[in-house]
Amino acid sequence: MIDLLGGALPREACSRAGCTADASWRIDWRNPRIHTGDRFKTWLACDEHVDYLRDFLAAREFPLTVKPVDSLQPGEAAS
Structure with missing residues (x-):
């Protein structure tokens, strides 16, 4: 990923417990209850x-x- 100033943004790790691989995907979800x-x-x-x-x-x-994961906006982090 490239930020607005042309620098590389840090990669985030996979959310799976114990995994340290770079994330390629974002999963947006909600618990309707x-x-x-x-x-x-x-x-x-x-x-x-x-x-x-x-x-x-x-x-x-x-x-x-x-x-x-590239669809994350600059400054937006996984929750």
């Missing part, structure tokens, strides 16, 4: 764990979207 419709959480995933994390959330019927 506790999150309002405008509040989403974001997990980051490497290529190896994106399916695992997506399936974990989908099995609980949480609304989610999967996008490339």
Whole structure:
């Protein structure tokens, strides 16, 4: 990723426990029982764990979207 001044932004690690690989994907999700419709959480995933994390959330019927991690806005971090 490149910031607005042309410098490289630091890469974030995958959200899977114990994984230190660079994230390639962002998974935006919410638990409708506790999150309002405008509040989403974001997990980051490497290529190896994106399916695992997506399936974990989908099995609980949480609304989610999967996008490339490059869609994070400057200054936006995973929650």
